[in-house]
Amino acid sequence: MLKKRGSFVLGTMVLALVFAGFADARDLTKMNFQLNWKITGDHAPYYVALKKGWFQEEGLDVNILLGQGSAYTVQVVDTGKAEIGISDAPVPIKGRAQGAKVKIIGIIFDKHPNCMYFWRESGIKKPQDIVGKTVAVPAADGHYVMWPAFAKQIGVDPASVKFVNIEPTAKPAALASKKADVVFELYTGKPFMEKAVPPEHLGAILWSDHGFNAYAHSYITRDEVIQKNPELLRKFLKAAYRSWDFTLKNPEEAIRILAEYHPINQTDLLANLKLVMEFFKTDRYRKFGIGYIDPDRMRDTIDTVGKYMNVKIDFKPEEAYTSQFLPSPPYKLAF
Template sequence: MTKALAIGALAMGALVAGLTAVATPAAADTDVKFALDWKFEGPAAPYFVALDKGYYKAEGLNVTIDTGPGSVAGIARVAAGTYPLGFFDLNSLVKFRDQNPDKAVKAVMMVYDRPPFAIATTTKTGITKPKDLEGKVLGAPAADGAFAQWKAFVKENSLDDSKVKIENIGFPVREPMLADGKVDAITGFSFSMYFNLLQRNLKPDDIKIMLMADHGLVLYGNAIMVNPEFAKANPKVVAGFLRATIKGIQDTVKDPDAAIKSVMKRNETADEKAELERLKMSLRDNFVTPWVKENGLGDVDMARLAKSIEQIGITYEFKAKPSPADVFTSEFLPPAADRKL
């Protein structure tokens, strides 16, 4: 072969290789559907920050975030695989696992180290402490995650619950009924009730929020949960999702004013000022606790989790009580150094 022919052959080979490289598509991102517990509100900011800053994309994930039906009901969606990942109440997961031992949904990242379970009331009722609820009317949606802790709250605060009238009310009328004086107190998430009451023209000084965590409950709050079959087949996807979400939380903690913009892009009818304050309230009371500051985001204290399962037993009769390891695993979390605030 002449030198000219050899050079031509090399050039042709390079051209073919280049065309082949162009014709071969890049590996497609993995589609992941993620369900929130509720609406697109302030506390959901970290997920949208991770989306807008490309943290999920950097992990090779094409994440879709949807609203949810509440912190309890959505667990069944994860169990069914409708959503491989979701953000729901850990205490409800404990009960779900007991009722559905064949559906091994697990929490893989704790988000609310302290739960937002609370009782809200107004100053005109005279309720300032748990004991004051005796002789009053408590409005509580039957499916409410906070109301699910009522019996434990009663025990820890030595309440005579026979003196508290419980009225089953729907979520949409919960705050309006309190604002109108039709009930004396309501159960729910602190940052939901507080700002919903402000929208009913109550002043901040008119609203009293009692966090159950300040009155004897050692429970955890909402966590990211995963479908067991999905986790087994896609461990790197789960780990990547958590890694990106943690970055979103870290950024949100550093600059909530910027983070709320990512929520408002998806909920243009919301009040940005109210959602920013709701976010800051959740960061202060639920996300960033002393334990999280010391140990980093995402993990749990297994001894505390064991105690919380015992406390759930006050409100719920177990058939076969799950262990902490049945409901939570840290195996998909990044190293502690990467989870620091």
């Protein structure tokens, strides 16, 4: 009799826990998070947050959507298909100037990783040598959107190159097959490019080495979410930057976790992530924490968009970004 009673009590406890779990799941706020691209190493933090339950701790049920470029992210967020997304900072700034109700709420990379790759034997030695060349890049890629700004900074006509539209995953193949003379890709994509083109034949020019100092990858949202659900933004950024803090300290484990969600080459993506980490090692992040938005640098980024990307900036800089949802205290790195 005691055995039956014990089994009944145990069964009741299990059912209670199950129903409690369902209740917790129902209490979570569902949201969509739009990535900027297909899966790469810098997406590992969001799967770390899923695996470790950090989004759930914040009361969020986060659905992660694969991306197609920064311009696509701006469109998805602006039209309400996602609450938060990742985009190169100049792209949502341009979008806002053109009527999109989007705003930057946190920075990811503190240095800009835009880069051009080419065969060394092509004769390209400096960025100006791209004139007259064919460039492969997806139409929604942040590089394509920001090219006019960089072109004008280095003193060349943005129309002096011929663009070939390709799929996001086709960049290494486009260069390897010489479908184009140049491929625009992030410097952090170097491990993938080196698998397609022998390293001794691969040339690369980082835009930031030639004066392009705009802010790079950032988190964006739309005005409606800021007005109606500010706590969602605060909770998401707390979990996201907590996960970045973990990932930057434990890159191998972060990539192993990413591999539980997507079929990836862990060696390649770990190499990719370790390059990503270099773009976090700045005095700003050391002093103010990851995610920090420097008002002066943001103002310079907005000025760059207005000056070089053929749009009229008719709003105050503070209308394009806000720091109010960043974690407090911030996550600081020791390096």
